[in-house]
Amino acid sequence: MNFLEAYSWINIRFLLSGLWLTIQVAGITIILSVIIGILLGIVRYYEIPYLSKGIGFVIDTIRNLPLLLIIFFTYLSLPQIGIQFNIFWSAVVAMTIFESSMISEIIRGGFVSLPKGQTESGLASGLTKNQTLFYILLPQALKQTLPSIVSQLIALIKDTSLATIIALPELTHRAKIIYGQDTSFVIPMFAALAFLYFIICYSLSKFSRYLTNRISIL
Template sequence: MDFIGAYSWINIRFLLEGLWLTILVAAISIVFSFVIGGIIGVIRYMKIPYLSKIVGVITDIVRNLPLLLIIFFTYFALPKIGLRLDIFWSVVAAMTVFESAMLSEIIRGGLKAVPKGQMEAARSTGLTYMQALMSIVMPQALKKMIPPIVSQFISLIKDTSLAVVIALPEVTHNAKIIYGQDTAFVIPMFVAMAALYFIVCYVLSIISKRLEIRLG
């Protein structure tokens, strides 16, 4: 083991560049998946004839597929049908599809956890269904959804490491390059990766707890 050599400024900078890409992929995927997952979750909650069932079937299929398979599909299969994405956007697309399916269930579950009387009371005041859903039901559901949503986002950040299989230069990929140059760097690099992932995920968990307190 050579911690001093492994943690040279050049190697640390290379790792941080990978970490930045990891965070960027995760951040973009989180935004897209939250919007898409929210729409899907609301559609399933509203039980729109045919549409809700179709969306539900598709969501269940995606949720039961390995994320790695979806990454392979977006990078290797989509070009065969004329849709070519670079490595970065292939990973973002795969993450978004997978996380949207997962988040839609969390959002639907959160909406269902709000007592039906809340919707009925809101409708009795003259609000439309969508107004009652967005103004009355959704804010109450959001409080219940924050912990599982943040937990899912933390999983997403860790899952970005799967992109190493298609050579996305994220933190795991860059660490692999570093310890590939010298086997004495293997353990130091794994320690560094563990520390970086822990810091990012721990910060997210702290933010989650503060949001719970503020909204609670």
């Protein structure tokens, strides 16, 4: 076990390149998942005939599947029907499908937890149904569900490591390459992975607390 050699500048730079790719995958997935998750949560909450139940069935199915299976499906199965992505976008699409399903259920739960009189009050004040949704219900639902959403996004960042199975050169994959060349680097590389993932996830959790405090003041 040689920490000094394991943490040579070449290896550190190699790991940081993987970290940057991890951040890119996570960042794009977070943006897409939150947008799609909110839209799906709204559709489920309003119980639109046929559509809401159909989407609900698909979401419940996805939520009960392993993310690894969805990654395999996106990368290996979709090309069989003419839909092909490179490794990077296969990971993003697979994780977006999974995470948006999880977030949609969180958002729907946020809407359900609101007092039923909120909608009636909005409509009685002259707002349309859509205005009531976007100006009254959605801000409150997001405020209530923010901690759960952030917890899900933190899990997403850690789950990017699963994309190593399709050889995405993200952080974990690059660490495996390094200790694959010298087995004495195994513990130093795991220590480096733990530190880097902790920094990202802890920063996101601190930012979420800041947002929660700011929102509670408003």
